Amino acid sequence: xxxxxxxxxxxxxxxxxxxxxxxxxxxxxxxxxxxxxxxxxxxxxxxxxxxxxxxxxxxxxxxxxxxxxxxxxxxxxxxxxxxxxxxxxxxxxxxxxxxxxxxxxxxxxxxxxxxxxxxxxxxxxxxxxxxxxxxxxxxxxxxxxxxxxxxxxxxxxxxxxxxxxxx
Amino acid sequence: xxxxxxxxxxxxxxxxxxxxxxxxxxxxxxxxxxxxxxxxxxxxxxxxxxxxxxxxxxxxxxxxxxxxxxxxxxxxxxxxxxxxx
Numbered sequence: 001x002x003x004x005x006x007x008x009x010x011x012x013x014x015x016x017x018x019x020x021x022x023x024x025x026x027x028x029x030x031x032x033x034x035x036x037x038x039x040x041x042x043x044x045x046x047x048x049x050x051x052x053x054x055x056x057x058x059x060x061x062x063x064x065x066x067x068x069x070x071x072x073x074x075x076x077x078x079x080x081x082x083x084x085x086x087x088x089x090x091x092x093x094x095x096x097x098x099x100x101x102x103x104x105x106x107x108x109x110x111x112x113x114x115x116x117x118x119x120x121x122x123x124x125x126x127x128x129x130x131x132x133x134x135x136x137x138x139x140x141x142x143x144x145x146x147x148x149x150x151x152x153x154x155x156x157x158x159x160x161x162x163x164x165x166x167x
Numbered sequence: 168x169x170x171x172x173x174x175x176x177x178x179x180x181x182x183x184x185x186x187x188x189x190x191x192x193x194x195x196x197x198x199x200x201x202x203x204x205x206x207x208x209x210x211x212x213x214x215x216x217x218x219x220x221x222x223x224x225x226x227x228x229x230x231x232x233x234x235x236x237x238x239x240x241x242x243x244x245x246x247x248x249x250x251x252x
Contacts, residue, residue: 029184033238036191040231043198047217047224050205054217146211167212 060084062164067102067151068092070158078116080105083151083162090151091116091123092160093134100160102151103137109144123148137167180245187234187241194227201227 067081067090079092081102092102093116103123105113112127122140123132130142137148149167153160174182205220 029188029242030239033188033191033235036188036195037228037231037235040191040195040198040228043195043202044221044224044228046202047205047221050202050209051217051221054209054214057214145207 060165062162065162066159067153067162068100068160070155070160076116076118076121081162084165089113090162092151092153093123095134100153100155101134101137102153102162103132103148104151104165106149107144108139108146108148109142114148177245180241184238184241184245187238191231191234194231198224198227 062084065083067083068079073079073092073094075094075097077094081090081092082088083090083102089105090102091105091114092100094100103114107114107125107127107130109125109128109130112125114123114125114130114132116122116134117124120131122134123137125131125142125144128143130144131140132138132144132148133140137150139145139147147167149165151162152164152166154163155161201220201224205216208214208216208220
């Protein structure tokens, strides 16, 4: 029943648009704590998602693929190929007379393509100087957090066949 | 003399709130580290770390929630001038 407004009170527009910008910017202790707890909930949900993916993880099925002929590449030479899909580039290195190793060419740091350095006998990522052992793909130096995924090779007659991936 | 040196209930409440909020911040940092470590292990194919990471993260979330309820209650008491005590 306030049809008549009192003299000296707030202007009508202020009463109808009662948003105080200073109050809007003010964050109380409760609001900050609530925000922190919601962030904590987000972290917990993230961990649950990882757990869910781990439980319901299906082992991938890898095809068998001929990647090279024995003796096709020279000693300490390389051959690039794609495995298990055409989007997954890999590198095959002949490390000995009858020794071959193959790894994913994707650096485990930021997915740059690694290459084999004959001078240092290691796999090197040119982007951030991450170095991998050519023997087992382990990290020798630099920011990569994990070893390179290894392509499991089998020798069948005169052919090198990729059968699966490790790591 | 000794009674004058005693902090008021409001000061004690504010100190408790600051301590609780600091503890929440520390727990949050640990949770962020835990999530990144669990994700790193998952991507590396070591899936056995996912369960303990999720359990510890859940415990830390519950502690954070309890601290939030504590801060909420203390804040109400401090704002009402310690009348609720």
